[in-house]
Amino acid sequence: MSWWAPRRTREEEYVDYVSARQAHLLRIAYAICGDWHQADDLLQLALTKLYVAWPRVHRDGREDAYVRQILVRTNIDEHRRPWRREQPAAETPEVEARADLPLDEREALFAALQQLPPMQRRTVLLRHWLDLSVAETAMELSISQGTVKSHTSRGLEALRQALAEEHSSP
Amino acid sequence: MDWQQLIDDAIEPSPATQQPVQQRVEAGRSALRRRRVAAGVAGVAAAAVVGAVAWALPQGATSTEPPITGTGRATTEPSAPTSGTPLSKADMILGSVDIPGHVDAAYDFDDGSLVVRDGWRIVRTVQDPLTVAPDGEFDPPTDSAGLVVTDGTDVEWELIYWHEGSGGSSAATSNAAAGSGYADFDTWLDVQVARKTGAWTPDLVTGTPSHLTLLNGTRIIDQRPAPELGEDYAVAELQEFNEQWWVVTRPGSGSTTEALIVTYPFEGDAATLDGFVDHVRSEGVLGGRS
Numbered sequence: 164m165s166w167w168a169p170r171r172t173r174e175e176e177y178v179d180y181v182s183a184r185q186a187h188l189l190r191i192a193y194a195i196c197g198d199w200h201q202a203d204d205l206l207q208l209a210l211t212k213l214y215v216a217w218p219r220v221h222r223d224g225r226e227d228a229y230v231r232q233i234l235v236r237t238n239i240d241e242h243r244r245p246w247r248r249e250q251p252a253a254e255t256p257e258v259e260a261r262a263d264l265p266l267d268e269r270e271a272l273f274a275a276l277q278q279l280p281p282m283q284r285r286t287v288l289l290r291h292w293l294d295l296s297v298a299e300t301a302m303e304l305s306i307s308q309g310t311v312k313s314h315t316s317r318g319l320e321a322l323r324q325a326l327a328e329e330h331s332s333p
Numbered sequence: 334m335d336w337q338q339l340i341d342d343a344i345e346p347s348p349a350t351q352q353p354v355q356q357r358v359e360a361g362r363s364a365l366r367r368r369r370v371a372a373g374v375a376g377v378a379a380a381a382v383v384g385a386v387a388w389a390l391p392q393g394a395t396s397t398e399p400p401i402t403g404t405g406r407a408t409t410e411p412s413a414p415t416s417g418t419p420l421s422k423a424d425m426i427l428g429s430v431d432i433p434g435h436v437d438a439a440y441d442f443d444d445g446s447l448v449v450r451d452g453w454r455i456v457r458t459v460q461d462p463l464t465v466a467p468d469g470e471f472d473p474p475t476d477s478a479g480l481v482v483t484d485g486t487d488v489e490w491e492l493i494y495w496h497e498g499s500g501g502s503s504a505a506t507s508n509a510a511a512g513s514g515y516a517d518f519d520t521w522l523d524v525q526v527a528r529k530t531g532a533w534t535p536d537l538v539t540g541t542p543s544h545l546t547l548l549n550g551t552r553i554i555d556q557r558p559a560p561e562l563g564e565d566y567a568v569a570e571l572q573e574f575n576e577q578w579w580v581v582t583r584p585g586s587g588s589t590t591e592a593l594i595v596t597y598p599f600e601g602d603a604a605t606l607d608g609f610v611d612h613v614r615s616e617g618v619l620g621g622r623s
Contacts, residue, residue, distance in 0.1 A: 177358065186346075190346065211360045212364075213361070214357070214358070214360070272339060272340070273343040287340070288340070292341060292344075322339075
């Protein structure tokens with residue numbers, strides 16, 4: 164047995180990372196923009212940048228944070244553009260069935276999430292879905308911690324209201 | 334209420350079939366290749382003219398250069414250009430963003446040396462204007478510079494930066510001769526630095542209260558007249574990079590529009606223009622200004 168092992172190449176490391184994480188990252192992109200095709204475009208952009216910056220980012224172990232930051236910041240520029248692509252029903256990707264939350268409540272919550280103002284949506288997702296701290300969320304979004312708190316509070320209140328309305332509907 | 338579980342339930346799982354990883358790799362290779370082509374050409378050119386640099390060094394700004402005002406920053410006039418062969422403008426993609434137009438000075442991809450397109454020279458350098466991490470990056474750049482470059486006819490303003498280790502550089506550029514809308518280089522550089530670091534605030538410049546026109550990339554998300562606040566008043570929601578702003582405006586002197594209140598974040602009950610107007614009225618924040 165040899166004590167020496169060949170150094171893994173940049174591409175091998177990158178491929179391993181993308182293989183392991185792209186489904187998770189694509190879901191984050193989808194949660195941010197609400198459209199699978201736009202989410203894939205966003206992720207492609209982020210992963211391309213990651214490839215270019217791989218040595219530095221990988222060295223520091225910040226791959227997820229780097230991609231996530233590009234996703235949330237890039238989508239800010241995409242939001243509300245009139246040419247935002249609509250997704251034809253025929254191209255809707257097949258997804259696995261979910262049974263944890265009733266379908267109508269799931270749809271209502273996701274719709275409410277998408278209707279939040281962009282920064283409220285991002286703070287809610289980063290804080291309460293991805294479990295980032297207030298400080299981490301503030302850094303990733305380049306906003307103050309106080310702003311994170313106020314956006315999160317308002318965002319959660321809107322989601323609470325949406326769920327309550329769904330519960331009260333016949 | 335377990336928000337993490339609820340939100341996780343609400344977000345569909347990723348499709349079972351995703352883009353092959355090899356496609357991701359190809360896109361990354363392509364981006365890296367474009368950067369290296371651009372930087373490599375500049376690097377080779379720089380090596381070819383080592384020892385013969387002095388010919389290109391201007392000894393001072395000429396009368397063809399634009400007026401430059403100082404702001405107290407550390408500046409150098411002029412800086413030493415170090416290259417000769419023209420860079421391909423079509424290939425000039427530096428850093429993680431594609432640059433519209435072109436740049437005529439940049440940091441070399443590999444070693445961070447400053448290279449200048451053949452026929453151009455630097456007439457002013459502002460050293461290290463970027464002292465915090467630019468947008469999309471985690472670290473402050475190793476080197477950054479604000480540059481005024483000229484070929485004797487055209488004058489360009491540039492902000493460039495470079496990260497050691499990962500290689501790569503990025504740039505913002507503006508052709509001053511074409512009319513950039515900025516009073517001087519220092520103002521332009523301040524704006525570029527603020528844009529790169531997320532510290533930019535909206536710059537209301539013109540328009541009627543019910544139809545604002547903004548400069549510097551700020552987008553109007555929504556606006557409407559607000560006669561309930563005063564004659565010719567208006568409210569608008571603006572977006573610039575990561576920030577949303579809510580403003581009350583009224584006509585200023587001449588053709589300008591004056592922003593009475595610029596607030597972020599909006600602390601009212603609803604993130605709408607009507608909610609913002611209610612907030613302004615209920616808080617009495619206009620005071621005696623109206």
